[in-house]
Amino acid sequence: MGAFPAxxxxxxxxxxxxxxxxxxxxxxxxxxxxxxxxxxGILVVAPADxxxxxxxxxxxxxxxxxxxxxxxxxxIRRRAVSAILVVNLPKHGxxxxxxxxxxxxxxxxxxxxxxxxxxxxxxxxxRDELVAWDAVPLRGxxxxxxxxxxxxx
Numbered sequence: 001m002g003a004f005p006a007x008x009x010x011x012x013x014x015x016x017x018x019x020x021x022x023x024x025x026x027x028x029x030x031x032x033x034x035x036x037x038x039x040x041g042i043l044v045v046a047p048a049d050x051x052x053x054x055x056x057x058x059x060x061x062x063x064x065x066x067x068x069x070x071x072x073x074x075x076i077r078r079r080a081v082s083a084i085l086v087v088n089l090p091k092h093g094x095x096x097x098x099x100x101x102x103x104x105x106x107x108x109x110x111x112x113x114x115x116x117x118x119x120x121x122x123x124x125x126x127r128d129e130l131v132a133w134d135a136v137p138l139r140g141x142x143x144x145x146x147x148x149x150x151x152x153x
Contacts, residue, residue: 016149017043017080021105022087023097024050030087033119040146045075069101073108082149083115088123098123106133115152117145
């Protein structure tokens, strides 16, 4: 899992902090987004790379998935976190895809009163919840995210 910025770094504490959520299918894109956001002065926590678990047993994958999900939920809830960004790229031929784990992370962010941003648009099967929960579709425009986070400070 991406390292959580050290609380002692005063310069880091003055910057917004975003947690990335999304399918491991798009892990490389998440890392590119992390670099792009950090170049804009935004601190980013990215998920751990779960792709290496393909060789693990089912029981090992289940234990790992539970442990990593619980850990990521705790990170999303942290006071220092400014928002989450859901990397909802196409998957399985579905535009703006949001899978079950990302949807759980969105629900945690809502409960923790964290703003929810979607890299692309609203995922139609979850439209009612995403609209009711004030998810902001960026349609690929990261400048909108940077502007919103700056206004919040």
